[in-house]
Amino acid sequence: MVNSMVQTPKGKEGDTLAPKTLEAALASLAQEGAIPYAGGTDLMVAEDERRPFLFLHNIAELQGFSEDDEYYRLGAGLTYTRIMNDKRMPALLVEAASQIAAPAIRNAGTIGGNIANASPKADSALVLVATDSLVRLVSAAGERVIPIGQFLVGRQKTTRRPDELLVEILMPKRWLADYRFTKVGGRKALAISRVSFAGLFAAESGVIQHLALAFGAVEDTIVRRPQIDGLLIGKSVEEARALSEEWLAAWDAAITPLRGRVSARYRKQVCLNLAAAFLKSRLESTD
Amino acid sequence: MRCEIEFTLNGATTQWAGEAGRKLLDVLRDEFALVGVKCGCREGECGACSVLMDGVLVNSCLVAMGRLQGCEVLTIEGYRLTERFKVLDRALANRSAVQCGYCIPGMVLAAEALLAACPRPSDAEVRRGLSGNLCRCTGYNAIAGAILDASKEGEGLW
Structure with a gap:
């Protein structure tokens, strides 16, 4: 930071403002503790024009x-x-x-x-x-x-x-063939997710090979619990049906939504609805 | 962090020095008096401050000045000198698509970005193209209709 106060980075080739190579950017980061600026769409919401940005758009x-x-x-x-x-x-x-x-x-x-x-x-x-x-x-x-x-x-x-x-x-690349992505927002564009969901599924010869669910906008981090989805992996469709309530109850216990602009209860219920609907649709299509 | 940059503003080579993290929106309005660039929300929610940066639609409230070295910025003040603008201007007037007008500079540049990429858009494509630009007066139908009109009347321009 001291460095950046002393010299004015110029917007010219080889400078420290918007380096053209990864090496130059890393050298800047190592010395100055600059803030990497990619698209700016999150960073620039904050009103602080004195931040020491390192602009990354020129780096191939x-x-x-x-x-x-x-x-x-x-x-x-x-x-x-x-x-x-x-x-x-x-x-x-x-x-x-x-x-x-x-x-x-x-x-x-x-x-x-x-x-x-x-x-x-x-x-x-x-x-x-x-x-x-x-x-x-x-x-x-x-x-x-x-x-x-x-x-x-x-x-x-x-x-x-x-x-x-x-x-x-x-x-x-392995499990991408069969997926569902659902964004629950208040409008079609410019919506911040109230709940977001991504699910991946794969089955072969009636046996579940892969199941991976993730939930966004419910806790401080995106929720993914491989051990819960693992309850159903390796199971036949019939076995998975029999276990599906246990699986859903495990998700119910695992998700602790924060109260935000929408209630925690709403978020939890939407998560469980999305999970149950996703599994049901995949078990049906595997039958 | 201060910086000195050179960029093209509405066709003119421009030098600028100041805080690299300053919002393009503020510089355009306060230092270059380009007040056709409107300030609605300062957080990328409304699209009123839209400009074209190297031909690409961006929210000027979310662009730091340090990002602009070597870039071309076009605001409504520069765009209004073009033939394309005249077509959009006429189409908006014919439909009485402008009420308070605050969103319109951003809407027009969003329309330009859309038509440049997709000269004969569908109604759905127009609405998607305008989806980052909020209007609290018109209900959008007249604006979307005007852009569809412009896409037909401006045959060959886009």
């Missing part, structure tokens, strides 16, 4: 998209609009992105920012939690790849160190 590594056998690899700086307009993107993520805010926000807001801002109502983060995605954090000292559940640890709280940058998201 944050704009990439590729896939291998196992993962979709999304640059953290991809905007929602870019995600929506790229036919290679996973449909679940496109569906969530297209329901975020409105065009002007989607043009600026990024998937990395949506995660790093660590709102429990973040719709693309919900998808990444439901899919057990990984995040790649890079610093001048090295890098680490961690499950998103270990990154998002509280309301506006992540395990990112100040010298680290969220560079890439790795979304596993």
Whole structure:
């Protein structure tokens, strides 16, 4: 911070305001404790023009998209609009992105920012939690790849160190074929989720191979409980039907909604309705 | 954190120095007197402050000045000099689509962004294109209708 008061960063090549390379950005982060600025759509709501922003839009590594056998690899700086307009993107993520805010926000807001801002109502983060995605954090000292559940640890709280940058998201491809995304909002656009839901399901020969539910906007972090969904994995449709009340009761016990603009009771009931409806529809279609 | 930047504002190369975190909205209105850029909510909820940044619709209340180095910013004051604006202007007038008018500069730029990407939109596409722009007077129907009119009358412009 002291550095930034002494010199005025100029908006020219190789500067510290909007570095053109990841290395330069990481060097700035290591020294100055700057605030990474991706799309600005969350950061700029706060009225504090003196913050030491580090503008990330010029860094090519944050704009990439590729896939291998196992993962979709999304640059953290991809905007929602870019995600929506790229036919290679996973449909679940496109569906969530297209329901975020409105065009002007989607043009600026990024998937990395949506995660790093660590709102429990973040719709693309919900998808990444439901899919057990990984995040790649890079610093001048090295890098680490961690499950998103270990990154998002509280309301506006992540395990990112100040010298680290969220560079890439790795979304596993394996269980994406059959999904449901539901955003419960007060209006069609510019809605902040009252409850958001993502569910993944897979069955083979009548046996459940995968079940993953995630709920947004109900607690301080997005809720995902693999051990609860695990009750039904490996079970036949009939067994799953017999266990479904136990499964739903476990979700009932696991979710402790906060009272926000809508009541905790409403949030809880909507979560359970969404969970029950999702399971029912998948068991029926598996029969 | 202070910065010095150079960007293009309504076609003119412009130097600016100040806090990098200052809102583009405030600079446009308070320093460049571009008061066609309206301030409604300062948090990206209303779209009244919409501008085009490198041809892309953004809320100027959510853009920090430091982001603008090398960018082109177009406000309603610059856009109104174009042929496309004249078509939209006429279409809005013909439908009496403007009441208090506060949302209209943002609406017009949202319409431009939509038509540039999709010259012959459906009614649903128009409404989606305007979905970040709130209007408390008109109920939207006249505005959406005017944009559909403009898309037909402006054949070849978009």
